[in-house]
Amino acid sequence: MAERRSCLAPRREPLNVIRHFASSRVTQADRSYLRGNVMTRLEQATHLSQIIGAAAVVLSLVYVGNQISDNTTEVRANAARELTGIGQELDAWVVTSPDLADIMMAGNNDYEALSVSQRLRLNQYVNTALNLWEQAFRYRQDGLLNEEGWAAWDAYFLNRMRMGFGWPNYAADDIWRLVWRASETAYSESFRSHVNSLLTN
Numbered sequence: 001m002a003e004r005r006s007c008l009a010p011r012r013e014p015l016n017v018i019r020h021f022a023s024s025r026v027t028q029a030d031r032s033y034l035r036g037n038v039m040t041r042l043e044q045a046t047h048l049s050q051i052i053g054a055a056a057v058v059l060s061l062v063y064v065g066n067q068i069s070d071n072t073t074e075v076r077a078n079a080a081r082e083l084t085g086i087g088q089e090l091d092a093w094v095v096t097s098p099d100l101a102d103i104m105m106a107g108n109n110d111y112e113a114l115s116v117s118q119r120l121r122l123n124q125y126v127n128t129a130l131n132l133w134e135q136a137f138r139y140r141q142d143g144l145l146n147e148e149g150w151a152a153w154d155a156y157f158l159n160r161m162r163m164g165f166g167w168p169n170y171a172a173d174d175i176w177r178l179v180w181r182a183s184e185t186a187y188s189e190s191f192r193s194h195v196n197s198l199l200t201n
Contacts, residue, residue: 079144083153086132093125100125108165108173126179133157134191141190158198 094101103118104125114122136153139145145153161180164173177199184192 076144076146079139080149083132083136083139083145083149086135090125090129090132104165105170107175108170111173111175111178122175123179123182126176127183129157129160129176130180130183130187133195134187137191137194138188161195161199 094104100121103114103122106118107114107122111119111122133153136145136150140147140150160167161176162172164175164177166172180195180199184195187195
């Protein structure tokens with residue numbers, strides 16, 4: 001009977017292990033095992049959290065980089081549209097104001113023969129165009145206008161400076177250069193240096 005009760009009795013190995021570690025007979029080796037096992041798990045958890053944190057930082061930087069890239073592209077597109085819009089407005093002045101076109105042609109023939117009011121209108125038109133040139137220059141400096149776009153604007157205005165209102169099909173005049181010389185101090189030093197370097201070449 002004693003042997004049968006021994007077979008049916010519940011196993012007590014886990015309790016024995018607990019009692020062993022809870023008793024005063026726990027050895028230094030046992031304590032080292034427990035401490036090492038716990039520290040290993042903590043270290044693993046720490047390393048895992050660091051990896052997850054680093055991955056999150058990388059993903060955040062990628063997202064921010066994409067957002068900045070998208071914003072920069074949009075700003076550049078807006079800058080290009082703004083320059084084009086102002087240029088079209090200047091062209092519209094000539095189309096919608098026939099007398100302005102007449103003044104331009106008269107000035108191309110003999111600037112000195114123009115009246116004071118006619119010179120004023122012509123000079124103001126040139127100054128507005130020069131403002132557009134400087135705006136394109138600044139956009140290029142700020143990285144908002146690519147080299148191809150800047151080269152196109154720069155070449156156009158350089159031709160106007162050389163040909164005046166004779167561009168592109170009539171005799172050249174020096175009206176644009178005269179207006180520039182009279183008003184160049186109103187523009188930034190870097191832009192003045194750029195224009196003057198072109199005119200001396």
